[in-house]
Amino acid sequence: xxxxxxxxxxxxxxxxxxxxVSRSLNAPETVRPATxxxxxxxxxxxxxxPDSRAQNMRRRNTMTVGFVIDDIANPWHASCFKxxxxxxxxxxYSLYLMSTQGRASEEAAAIDMLxxxxxxxxxxxxxxxxxxxxxxxxxxxRIPSVLLDRDIPLEIDAVLTxxxxxxxxxxxxxxELGHRxxxxxxxxxxxxxxxxxxxxxxxxxxxxxxxxxEDLIRSQSLSVDFGFREATALLQMxxxxxxxxAAGNRILVGVLRAIQQQGVSVPxxxxxxxxxxxxxxxxxxxxITLIDRPVEEIGRTAAQLLLERLGGQxxxxxxxxxxxxxxxxxxxxxxxxKP
Amino acid sequence: xxxxxxxxxxxxxxxxxxxxVSRSLNAPETVRPATxxxxxxxxxxxxxxPDSRAQNMRRRNTMTVGFVIDDIANPWHASCFKxxxxxxxxxxYSLYLMSTQGRASEEAAAIDMLxxxxxxxxxxxxxxxxxxxxxxxxxxxRIPSVLLDRDIPLEIDAVLTxxxxxxxxxxxxxxELGHRxxxxxxxxxxxxxxxxxxxxxxxxxxxxxxxxxEDLIRSQSLSVDFGFREATALLQMxxxxxxxxAAGNRILVGVLRAIQQQGVSVPxxxxxxxxxxxxxxxxxxxxITLIDRPVEEIGRTAAQLLLERLGGQxxxxxxxxxxxxxxxxxxxxxxxxKP
DNA sequence: ATTGATAATAGAAACGTTTCCAGAATAATC
DNA sequence: GATTATTCTGGAAACGTTTCTATTATCAAT
Numbered sequence: 001x002x003x004x005x006x007x008x009x010x011x012x013x014x015x016x017x018x019x020x021v022s023r024s025l026n027a028p029e030t031v032r033p034a035t036x037x038x039x040x041x042x043x044x045x046x047x048x049x050p051d052s053r054a055q056n057m058r059r060r061n062t063m064t065v066g067f068v069i070d071d072i073a074n075p076w077h078a079s080c081f082k083x084x085x086x087x088x089x090x091x092x093y094s095l096y097l098m099s100t101q102g103r104a105s106e107e108a109a110a111i112d113m114l115x116x117x118x119x120x121x122x123x124x125x126x127x128x129x130x131x132x133x134x135x136x137x138x139x140x141x142r143i144p145s146v147l148l149d150r151d152i153p154l155e156i157d158a159v160l161t162x163x164x165x166x167x168x169x170x171x172x173x174x175x176e177l178g179h180r181x182x183x184x185x186x187x188x189x190x191x192x193x194x195x196x197x198x199x200x201x202x203x204x205x206x207x208x209x210x211x212x213x214e215d216l217i218r219s220q221s222l223s224v225d226f227g228f229r230e231a232t233a234l235l236q237m238x239x240x241x242x243x244x245x246a247a248g249n250r251i252l253v254g255v256l257r258a259i260q261q262q263g264v265s266v267p268x269x270x271x272x273x274x275x276x277x278x279x280x281x282x283x284x285x286x287x288i289t290l291i292d293r294p295v296e297e298i299g300r301t302a303a304q305l306l307l308e309r310l311g312g313q314x315x316x317x318x319x320x321x322x323x324x325x326x327x328x329x330x331x332x333x334x335x336x337x338k339p
Numbered sequence: 340x341x342x343x344x345x346x347x348x349x350x351x352x353x354x355x356x357x358x359x360v361s362r363s364l365n366a367p368e369t370v371r372p373a374t375x376x377x378x379x380x381x382x383x384x385x386x387x388x389p390d391s392r393a394q395n396m397r398r399r400n401t402m403t404v405g406f407v408i409d410d411i412a413n414p415w416h417a418s419c420f421k422x423x424x425x426x427x428x429x430x431x432y433s434l435y436l437m438s439t440q441g442r443a444s445e446e447a448a449a450i451d452m453l454x455x456x457x458x459x460x461x462x463x464x465x466x467x468x469x470x471x472x473x474x475x476x477x478x479x480x481r482i483p484s485v486l487l488d489r490d491i492p493l494e495i496d497a498v499l500t501x502x503x504x505x506x507x508x509x510x511x512x513x514x515e516l517g518h519r520x521x522x523x524x525x526x527x528x529x530x531x532x533x534x535x536x537x538x539x540x541x542x543x544x545x546x547x548x549x550x551x552x553e554d555l556i557r558s559q560s561l562s563v564d565f566g567f568r569e570a571t572a573l574l575q576m577x578x579x580x581x582x583x584x585a586a587g588n589r590i591l592v593g594v595l596r597a598i599q600q601q602g603v604s605v606p607x608x609x610x611x612x613x614x615x616x617x618x619x620x621x622x623x624x625x626x627i628t629l630i631d632r633p634v635e636e637i638g639r640t641a642a643q644l645l646l647e648r649l650g651g652q653x654x655x656x657x658x659x660x661x662x663x664x665x666x667x668x669x670x671x672x673x674x675x676x677k678p
Numbered sequence: 679a680t681t682g683a684t685a686a687t688a689g690a691a692a693c694g695t696t697t698c699c700a701g702a703a704t705a706a707t708c
Numbered sequence: 709g710a711t712t713a714t715t716c717t718g719g720a721a722a723c724g725t726t727t728c729t730a731t732t733a734t735c736a737a738t
């Protein structure tokens with residue numbers, strides 16, 4: 001009774017065949033104006049809208065793309081999602097958001113699901129570049145995909161950040177301010193950002209001909225908790241660092257929590273450099289000195305790479321595009337007082 | 340050549356009919372163990388996975404739900420999404436995230452799209468309870484939906500927050516501290532949170548038998564910009580308020596920006612109450628006194644209401660469930676010094 | 679008017695699955 | 709071992725669209 005009208009109903013009401021109705025919708029220029037008018041009138045009066053399930057089935061696509069990340073509460077990911085969404089929506093695509101909470105099993109499940117007719121493509125930041133379950137799936141990928149800030153030796157498009165350069169700049173800046181006991185808290189070497197950031201950090205010391213403070217490198221995870229734990233430990237060291245680089249936007253939150261809890265003041269007691277613009281980073285008493293990256297551009301680029309593949313260029317060679325970071329000076333760093 | 344295997348291929352390889360393969364997948368207890376084994380072997384060797392497009396078509400569902408909000412960069416929405424996602428994923432559903440950026444046209448387009456075979460249900464926070472385009476669509480809703488924190492005189496499930504009580508508590512708290520010139524910045528009366536918050540604010544003064552400071556009520560939008568603009572104006576008033584309630588988590592960010600820009604100190608120069616836990620609210624030099632609400636519970640409840648309808652109870656009467664707020668005392672309020 | 683060329687339409691097949699029904703195989707009962 | 713009851717299975721229809729092929733309608737030119 002109340003069932004939605006189908007293309008058959010439209011055909012019946014307007015007295016044409018279903019094929020013609022379909023062409024009226026998808027290629028109106030190939031149907032006679034008089035017929036088109038009749039069809040359109042019928043569509044109007046029935047309130048017909050094509051059922052996308054049937055379209056997906058027949059066209060063998062879904063106009064849907066999966067966006068797979070560990071946590072949408074990470075404001076950087078949210079911004080990136082928005083950029084991707086804006087670009088994809090313009091072209092008629094909708095996005096599945098899959099927040100895996102960092103669990104490899106969820107990640108694998110998400111990829112599996114998306115691959116089998118739920119999405120036409122994927123954009124993702126996987127959690128561990130070595131996880132065999134994920135790797136296996138990426139090897140036998142059936143839909144075009146783009147990796148965000150991850151580096152895997154496979155033919156997959158990727159959009160990256162030049163973290164090493166960013167960290168080198170930030171570290172050099174602190175060295176110039178006279179800091180020597182500089183700590184870095186960042187991801188582990190299982191993902192590119194962790195490896196690259198530590199590399200840049202180390203390079204800065206080497207170029208300055210200074211010894212690398214190995215005891216102050218904390219490279220393991222991007223989580224708030226890790227940031228909090230390590231910052232707490234660092235602040236309680238007998239010979240406390242004079243500066244901390246919170247290399248990861250969630251880490252920064254953890255570090256600030258530790259700083260708040262210990263009653264340390266920034267930049268009076270310790271200098272601080274964070275990552276990525278965020279409410280917290282921009283507001284914290286004063287704005288924090290930041291290693292920023294162009295999130296909108298990164299998202300847009302990822303979307304464009306994917307759209308290229310979806311739009312026919314299915315088998316051009318994989319591209320890797322890297323974006324530079326920018327050091328934004330805030331008020332969270334001071335020169336080390338000469339003793 | 341490389342085409343994904345279909346259920347037909349499985350049937351051929353295992354020497355049974357397609358019907359049996361289908362039942363092996365969906366009701367394995369109805370197929371003889373020996374047959375089941377053959378089928379499973381074939382599935383394994385072919386790497387077969389059912390094509391969800393075809394399943395959607397045939398089953399007339401999509402195991403997908405739309406989550407429609409204005410901006411996923413709002414951390415409250417992100418947390419809510421996560422809660423909804425966790426609950427829905429358990430039951431096999433995936434979520435479309437549609438970030439409408441507050442544009443009514445995008446909102447209408449999103450609802451239209453979801454209704455016609457792209458999703459089985461919707462959870463949404465619409466932008467304006469009076470917008471005719473949106474209302475029209477909600478009236479002729481074809482899929483079960485749940486409204487988040489919005490109030491529309493239609494038979495639609497809704498999960499609400501008791502904003503009025505929250506604001507009354509917060510305002511009373513400030514009144515007890517001796518504040519009289521208290522400002523409130525919040526949404527306009529076109530959405531429930533705006534109406535209710537102002538109502539609670541006014542009630543607090545009335546119950547205390549005090550005149551309502553009409554000139555300090557700024558009720559128009561939940562945006563960061565509005566918060567910034569109004570806070571800036573308030574701080575520059577000749578007779579500046581002694582307390583501000585930033586009734587909206589984005590508004591709070593705007594207010595903090597204004598406070599930072601004007602070099603005002605909290606709580607020394609002015610007392611401040613915010614809304615919703617967020618990194619900023621918890622970290623800002625000290626934690627800010629907050630009107631909090633149980634976001635996980637709200638999201639979970641919304642998901643459950645939707646799941647009930649999706650699971651058969653399609654036409655029980657619409658439910659409206661409201662959650663209380665809690666005033667979390669931080670360090671951003673001080674008593675007014677006796678003159 | 680007739681023809682030929684072109685444009686428009688009807689009709690059916692196809693997409694890959696689920697589900698229904700009838701019929702075949704198996705198990706249970708005597 | 710025959711008969712009945714029960715469990716499994718094969719085959720086909722159906723879901724709503726798009727797209728292909730064949731046919732019909734239209735138009736221009738003679």
